[in-house]
Amino acid sequence: MSISDPVVSLNVGGHIYTTARSTLTRYRDSMLGAMFGGDFDTAARDDQGRYFIDRNGRLFEHVLNFLRTTQLVLPEDFKELRLLEMEADFYQIQPLIEALKTHKARLETGPCDVVVLSHRHNPYHPFSVAASNSRVVQTRTGENKMSKPDSVVSLNVGGHIYTTARSTLTQYRDSMLGAMFGGDFDALRDDQGSYFIDRNGRLFEHVLNFLRTTQLVLPEDFKELPLLEIEADFYQIKPLLEALKNYKARLENKRCEVVVLSASGTELSIAASSSDVKDVVNGLETCNPYRYDDNEMAGLLGRLQDKGFTVQSHFTFRKEITHNALTEKWVLVRKTARKSLDSK
Template sequence: MASGNIVKLDIGGTVFKTTKSTLTRFDGMLKVMMETEIPVEKDESGCIFIDRSPKHFDGILNFLRDGQVTLPDSEKEILEIQQEAQFYQLDGLMELCKIQLEPTNNFRIIETDKEMLEIITHPKKSVLVIHLPAYHDGTITYPLGFDANILSTKYGSNFDIYYKPYKINNDLPKEAAPKAPPHAHPCKEALKEPFFVIYQAGCIHARPRRHMRGTVTFMQAVENEIALRYKLNDSTLKMSSGNIVKLNIGGTVFQTTKSTLTRFDGMLKVMIETEIPVEKDESGCIFIDRDPTHFRLILNFLRDGHVALPDSEKEILEIEQEAQFYLLDGLMELCKRQLKHSAEKKIPPNHNLRIIETDKEMLEIITHPKKAVLIFHLPVTNGGIIIYPDGFNANTVSMKYGSIFDIYYKPYKAHQDLPSDPYFNIYEVNSIRLGPNSSFYQNKFSQFMVQLERGIANHIQNNGY
């Protein structure tokens, strides 16, 4: 192709015109596509077809033309542009997005157990906590090959990422610090290495994932766990394989590829890979009688394995309905998490998480209570992990019993040589004499929530509520 020739690109059904010199200005997928003989898909008009959303492609072309571009104010849109820049392998545009997102994706440190409890109990989205060992001289040990910026750029749209240093044996030099055995659980043994924990938005019970030396790098271990849980997949330089598919969704035509439609199990995959009869319009497009409003978002989910959902609860419910029709379990799960978070934000102010930090606070609260007090005592391990009982949900407890009790949480340091389990106390208005109602973490015969419900039922009965 001669230099300066006009190039037509069909991006997800929308045609853009540019020049070869623009597309080859910066290293990346488009330059490779123009300057090498790699096979490319073409539509019926001869335009090069790329199975991506056209929403931000104008901005990408403007970046290629000028080397810079004005990004929108919306964090959601910047994350979408960053995702496209990652697909097209445009390092400069990815860096611009990263700089713009720095106020929300910067290096965030958890300094206290109270902060940890607040972050993981009411997360806006899933939380990734990297626990880093700190020596007596203040040195923090990072895993080999670990890059916080890469982690933030790659997964900042899916996780709130935090870092929590934890003290290790201060009496020994780094070289002499004993290592935990390979089979050791980070909650129970003396930790000497970095580890990470993922707290899902709808579930605060999580086990630490400890990086085992000699297998994969720490970054690989983190990415493997994320991929396992969320089925996230990196955009690659590889062009979509298979023929272009045109779909007429309720009168609006979308263009994509067979490989995109068959990426995840569901109705679209069955429709493409089997011989089931399909309706076609007068142009030969496969016709599906559904509202097209959210289908572009559905295609983005199929392309990347994740998608930024809107803030509107009404729109999320509409998307969930479409995901249910197309049998896309992953997208339905994303919608459920987002809706759960929206419900959590509606908790009244007097139901906020309240932490008791000192014994003095504890004494003041239970000595002169305005109403009955319910206190949850939660053990904290040396590694900073807060142990919750199985099946415990702070929001459910708060919504259900917040009108009866003032509810508080008191973390306490777990002792290495003694069993440490969550327990609760109920303090009556006119009496502070009450022994702890313990619920052993591993007790198969008496679950914490069952015991809690019984204790509250007794309290209600005794006080005539």
């Protein structure tokens, strides 16, 4: 940063940052590079004259750290990787997108790192870096959705201050926020002139993220789903309510533990949905797996039911037509503790 490098003040979703213009324009083909490199004639500003960007202000810290250092360094317990990927995609910072892919690959593959260098005909980024990944990360072209005439709105939600665009709040016109900021009724303001909503300000971050992206992305260790459902219901954002319903259903499906017992002749085999569940079954089994009888099987089934498993299906079949012995199979299911759904 030279002495002539101008200092820029940013308001990103209500979070204030100050940085050098050269930092923001490090990658000229990114959205920030275009915005502060002179490619945008006019950029939205808040009432203090700061450049305004209607995105997640808390996660912008990691974006700005990368722009300053060209390195991706996240906290060890970072749980919002997918949401940060969405932010990087919005800003179209290709090296950050690739660094996140590499970071995800390391998390998935452990100590084994695979790096692929590709040459690109781009004067700002002649090389791209990618890494092995078991999932394909789809990116789409970022766009600056907020047009100049769109007004900037300051919100005080239960003491938490947010800044966003009016068009974001009115995206769903049949919601409470759509009516509130669409002119259908007057809104209360605090002593600083911010619109005041007497609701949970911390959880409003997830509501606002959804309004900005139309996607529900929650931290991996999120434990306040019932509270967030209450907030979504208050704001009457139907797509968010539906997304929460689907999210909850996915969690329910993941929380099923399955045990399959197969008895053929005098031999018993056990399969389970995870090694932990298999250990539970092995700890309950007192019969010889190679010489079982009906009484021992009944005892094992009873002990599994005492542990919360229920028999979902039981059937008998013959593996081969020429094979006289019948095979009996039991499928037992147990739902695990739902801490993230029951926490207050």
